[in-house]
Amino acid sequence: MTAVTEEHVLVGGLGFPEEPRWRDGALWFIDIWRKAITGVSETGAQAGRYELGFRPGGIGWLPGGELVVADVETNRVVAVQPGTGAQRTHAELNGLTRVRTNGLCAARDGTVYVTSIGSDLQTQGDRASGNIIRVAPDGAATVICDDDLMFPNGVALTPDEKFLIVAETFGERVSILELGHAGRRWSAPAPGTYPDGVCAADDESFWFADARGKRCLKANLAGQIIQTCRFSRLCYAPAVNADRSRLYATAADGYDPTASARGNAAIIWTPLMP
Numbered sequence: 001m002t003a004v005t006e007e008h009v010l011v012g013g014l015g016f017p018e019e020p021r022w023r024d025g026a027l028w029f030i031d032i033w034r035k036a037i038t039g040v041s042e043t044g045a046q047a048g049r050y051e052l053g054f055r056p057g058g059i060g061w062l063p064g065g066e067l068v069v070a071d072v073e074t075n076r077v078v079a080v081q082p083g084t085g086a087q088r089t090h091a092e093l094n095g096l097t098r099v100r101t102n103g104l105c106a107a108r109d110g111t112v113y114v115t116s117i118g119s120d121l122q123t124q125g126d127r128a129s130g131n132i133i134r135v136a137p138d139g140a141a142t143v144i145c146d147d148d149l150m151f152p153n154g155v156a157l158t159p160d161e162k163f164l165i166v167a168e169t170f171g172e173r174v175s176i177l178e179l180g181h182a183g184r185r186w187s188a189p190a191p192g193t194y195p196d197g198v199c200a201a202d203d204e205s206f207w208f209a210d211a212r213g214k215r216c217l218k219a220n221l222a223g224q225i226i227q228t229c230r231f232s233r234l235c236y237a238p239a240v241n242a243d244r245s246r247l248y249a250t251a252a253d254g255y256d257p258t259a260s261a262r263g264n265a266a267i268i269w270t271p272l273m274p
Helices: 257-261
Strands: 008-014 017-023 026-031 036-040 046-051 056-061 067-071 076-080 087-092 100-106 112-117 131-135 141-145 152-157 163-168 173-178 185-189 195-202 205-210 215-220 225-230 235-240 246-251 265-271
Touching (some): 017 056, 017 235, 017 265, 026 046, 026 056, 026 235, 036 056, 056 112, 076 100, 100 163, 112 152, 131 152, 163 205, 173 195, 205 246, 215 235
Parallel strands (some): 100 152, 152 195, 195 235
Antiparallel strands (some): 008 265, 017 026, 026 036, 056 067, 100 112, 131 141, 152 163, 163 173, 205 215, 215 225, 235 246
16 A cells, blocks of 8 residues: 655635645635635635636736736636736637637746647547647737647746646646747656646656546656655645745545535645755
């Protein structure tokens, strides 16, 4: 029997939390079916909350402090004003997306990367390729990758912003895209896993959650699995804090609205060795 990693609950009573991001001393995450974004401190105290009115995907921040979120219902990137929660459409992605928007991350200059799935998670039919859309700081959007992306899900940038990390759930792999002129792409195979959320560990490695394996795995950019943290529950997306002393994971009984209604989901964490 494989031992479970040391596990703590940061905050419970959630619906279906996803896309955790660490920023300015707080962990921010979406609650998909409750259509909200919440921030909590390292003690679990609420640092902020925004009711969106739409089902969210990935989140990030623009240079001026606005929070940006993928609207998976109308295929937009929406900017949310800090404090007031006022919303504006930052980018319209209809015509560029496949089935719908999904994950999102933002670079320091305000460039946003959005994943778009090519087939629905709940169907067992044709699993068409999704794509990746780049949104410039002015809101102009362009597809930058649309070949053989099997349910592109969570997406993250390495801290040096040289590489884009994309979890491919149906592909059982994580793809790495080199940004810039070279534009190389390669994959970290993870057979038997369901890669969901992803976050950078450092410039050379990343964490991804196995949505059917109750674990988060760390891999290097060469595609080698170098560490595994096992949990007592299904986990869907990871994040690390600023000093990389904690690995956070969103945990839930399942993705569907029925499981979400039970309010049993949580943000859990485990200490990381220096």
